Amino acid sequence: MEDSNFSRRFHFVPGGNQDSAIQELIFTAVEFVSDLGEFPRSKTIRDQIQYVSKHFRTNDLVLPIPQARKDFSKAKQAWELGQTGSIRAINEALRFCPRTQSLVCELYLKRAIISYQDGYYENAKEDLVEALLVLDAKNFILEPETVFRIHHKLAQCWSKLKIFSQAVRSLRTALVQLADCNFGQSEKSQFENMIQESIDKLSKKTDSKRKVSPREGLSLSDPKPDNPCLSQAIAIVNSSHKGRFAIADRKINCGEVIVIDEPVVSLMNPDDEKLMDDLCAHCLRQCSNFQHPCPRCSTTAFCSLECRSQSQLVHGFECKVNLNQIRLENTSDSFRVFLTWKAVIQIGLEEFKRLYRKVGRDLNEPENDQERMFQMMTHERERHIEAHIKYIIVALYLHKLLEKAGVCTSDRLDWELVEAIHHLLQVQDVNTHPILGLCDEGGRSSEVGLAKVGNAINVNIGSFINHSCNPNTCRINFGRKSVLVATRTIPTGQEISDIYSMHYSEIGRQERRNWLKSMFFFECSCEACEGHWPTYEELDTNGIEPNVMEDLKQVESGIFHALKRQDFDTAFQLHVKDVHILEKAVREPNRIYISVRNSLQFCLWKKYGHF
Ligand SMILES: [Zn+2]
Ligand SMILES: [Zn+2]
Ligand SMILES: [Zn+2]
Structure with missing residues (x-):
C-alpha cells in the first residue's frame, strides 16, 4: 500500500503528514492491524477493540514521558534580564523557577511593582498575594526588608482597588515587619508614622463593591x-x-x-511554543504580559490565579504525564486527539461511561451539554475501515496515557472506557471547531x-x-x-x-463539495451550491445603480476611517448600514457582499474578540 494514499484516508492528517513520533506509532499500528486482514467489521465495537488489543501490546504505543521540570539556572538567567524591568524576562524566570527557591518571591514582587506603576492594581495584588502564599508554604528566609515591601505594596494595591479594610490589614502586618528591618532609626520612625497615618485615614473609609471585569x-x-x-x-x-x-x-x-457557546471541552494548541508563552492554558486568552505559571511544570501558564485553580484537576493530570511537553516534541497541530483525553478527565471516568451508555438508548432530549455532546453525529458507518481501526488504536493509546497519569487506578484495560473514548473521538472528528x-x-x-x-x-x-x-x-x-x-x-x-469549510467565493463548487463530503459526510444543498455561484474572481460588481454605488462608497469610506482610529463601535454600525444598502439594492451573488462580510467579520473580532 502506497504511503500517501494510505494516510490520506485519515482526517487528522490531510495530505499524509506523518511528522510526529506519536502519529508515526499510530500509523504503523493501523497498518499492522489492517494487514492482518481479518478485522471483524461486522462484530460489536467491543469485539473489535478486543481483536485489536490482542494483536499488539498497547504498551508499545506509549513513548517515554519527558520529565516535567523547572530549571533554576534558566530562571536565574532570565532574572538577570528581568532586573531591567522586562516583563517577558520576568515571566520566563517565573516559569522556570522552582517554587522551592526564594527567587520566586522576588520575581513576584518585581512584577507587582511594574504592574502597579502601569496601573494594573489587580494584577499587582495577585502577584503579591501569590508571593506571600509561597513564602508561607516554603518557610524561606527572606530579608525582612523584602517581606516588609511585599506587605506595604500589597496595602497600596488594596487601597487603589478601594478595598480599604484589606489595605489596613496589610499595613498592620507591614508595621510588625518593620520592627525587624535593617533601616536607620530615623528612617524607621518616618515609615512608622507614615503607616500609622495611613491606617488612621483608611480605617474611616468603606470598601467599594467589586467591579465585574470588563472581559x-x-x-x-x-x-x-x-x-x-x-x-x-x-x-x-x-x-x-x-x-x-x-x-x-x-x-x-x-x-x-x-x-x-461555552465549549464542553477545549484545548490549546501547545504545538506552537510561542502560543504556550502567550496564552492562558485554561481560558485561551492572551496573557503575554501577566501570567501565573503552573507550580510544577515549566510549559504551562495561566492568565489568573482563578484560571489556574479552575484548571487544577485537568492540568494536574496533564502535568503528571507532561502532556504539553509531549505535544511540543512529538505531535503537530493536526493531532488534536487530546481533546477527548481532556474530556475524560474533566467529566470523570464513571460519568464519562454513563454518558456513553445513554447514547442511542435514551431518546429523551439531552439534559445538558455533556449529554448533548455524546449524542452528536459520529458517521461511524460511513468511515473507511482504516480510519475506524485508527480510532480504536488512538482510544487504546489514550487509555494508556490515562493510566500513566493516574486517572485510571487499575492497570487492567477498562473495555467500556475504551469504547466510550472511541465514541467521543468520532464525535470530535466531525464536530470540532477551531478556536481562533x-x-x-x-x-x-x-x-x-x-x-x-x-x-x-x-x-x-x-x-x-x-x-x-x-x-x-x-x-x-x-x-x-x-x-x-x-x-x-x-x-x-x-x-x-x-x-464548516471554505466560503463559496474561495473555492470552486466541486472541490468544496468533495471536501465537505469526505470530512463531514453530507451533500451540501445551500443556495450557492444549488445555484452554481461562481468564486470571487469570476464574480462581478456590475448591476449596481450609480446612486447606490455612491452611497456604498460613502459608508465604506466612513468604515475605513473608523477602523483607522480604532473606533470599532462606529465601524460596526456603518457595516450594518452597508449591509442594509446592499440588501435593498443588490442581488446576491455579488463581489461586494463578500468584501463587506469579510470586513464586518474583522470589525466584530476587534469589537468582541480581542482578548
Ligand atoms: Zn485564563
Ligand atoms: Zn504543569
Ligand atoms: Zn454549499
Whole structure:
C-alpha cells in the first residue's frame, strides 16, 4: 500500500503528514492491524477493540514521558534580564523557577511593582498575594526588608482597588515587619508614622463593591430560559430528513449576537511554543504580559490565579504525564486527539461511561451539554475501515496515557472506557471547531490576522446550526467561547447557518463539495451550491445603480476611517448600514457582499474578540 494514499484516508492528517513520533506509532499500528486482514467489521465495537488489543501490546504505543521540570539556572538567567524591568524576562524566570527557591518571591514582587506603576492594581495584588502564599508554604528566609515591601505594596494595591479594610490589614502586618528591618532609626520612625497615618485615614473609609471585569461583558440580550447559550430570536425545529436545526423565530438584525457557546471541552494548541508563552492554558486568552505559571511544570501558564485553580484537576493530570511537553516534541497541530483525553478527565471516568451508555438508548432530549455532546453525529458507518481501526488504536493509546497519569487506578484495560473514548473521538472528528485568536497584525488595519489557538466542541453551534457555503452568520471567539453573529438580516423562518469549510467565493463548487463530503459526510444543498455561484474572481460588481454605488462608497469610506482610529463601535454600525444598502439594492451573488462580510467579520473580532 502506497504511503500517501494510505494516510490520506485519515482526517487528522490531510495530505499524509506523518511528522510526529506519536502519529508515526499510530500509523504503523493501523497498518499492522489492517494487514492482518481479518478485522471483524461486522462484530460489536467491543469485539473489535478486543481483536485489536490482542494483536499488539498497547504498551508499545506509549513513548517515554519527558520529565516535567523547572530549571533554576534558566530562571536565574532570565532574572538577570528581568532586573531591567522586562516583563517577558520576568515571566520566563517565573516559569522556570522552582517554587522551592526564594527567587520566586522576588520575581513576584518585581512584577507587582511594574504592574502597579502601569496601573494594573489587580494584577499587582495577585502577584503579591501569590508571593506571600509561597513564602508561607516554603518557610524561606527572606530579608525582612523584602517581606516588609511585599506587605506595604500589597496595602497600596488594596487601597487603589478601594478595598480599604484589606489595605489596613496589610499595613498592620507591614508595621510588625518593620520592627525587624535593617533601616536607620530615623528612617524607621518616618515609615512608622507614615503607616500609622495611613491606617488612621483608611480605617474611616468603606470598601467599594467589586467591579465585574470588563472581559466578561459580552452576553446575550435575551437568552432562552431553557438554554441560555441561545438567543430567544432562535427556534430549534425538527424535520425528519434534516434532523434538528435553527431558524429565526423573529427578524434578526445584522450584527446581532445569537449564540454564545461555552465549549464542553477545549484545548490549546501547545504545538506552537510561542502560543504556550502567550496564552492562558485554561481560558485561551492572551496573557503575554501577566501570567501565573503552573507550580510544577515549566510549559504551562495561566492568565489568573482563578484560571489556574479552575484548571487544577485537568492540568494536574496533564502535568503528571507532561502532556504539553509531549505535544511540543512529538505531535503537530493536526493531532488534536487530546481533546477527548481532556474530556475524560474533566467529566470523570464513571460519568464519562454513563454518558456513553445513554447514547442511542435514551431518546429523551439531552439534559445538558455533556449529554448533548455524546449524542452528536459520529458517521461511524460511513468511515473507511482504516480510519475506524485508527480510532480504536488512538482510544487504546489514550487509555494508556490515562493510566500513566493516574486517572485510571487499575492497570487492567477498562473495555467500556475504551469504547466510550472511541465514541467521543468520532464525535470530535466531525464536530470540532477551531478556536481562533487575533494575531499581531503588524500595522495592517483592515485584514483579519487570525491564528489558530485551539480546538473546542461547541455543542450548541455544532448540534443546531447547519452548514451553508454562503452562511448568514459568522463565528468569532471570545477567549475559548464561540460567538455566532448575524452578518445579514435574517427574516423570520429562515434557517440560520454557519460555515464548516471554505466560503463559496474561495473555492470552486466541486472541490468544496468533495471536501465537505469526505470530512463531514453530507451533500451540501445551500443556495450557492444549488445555484452554481461562481468564486470571487469570476464574480462581478456590475448591476449596481450609480446612486447606490455612491452611497456604498460613502459608508465604506466612513468604515475605513473608523477602523483607522480604532473606533470599532462606529465601524460596526456603518457595516450594518452597508449591509442594509446592499440588501435593498443588490442581488446576491455579488463581489461586494463578500468584501463587506469579510470586513464586518474583522470589525466584530476587534469589537468582541480581542482578548
Ligand atoms: Zn485564563
Ligand atoms: Zn504543569
Ligand atoms: Zn454549499
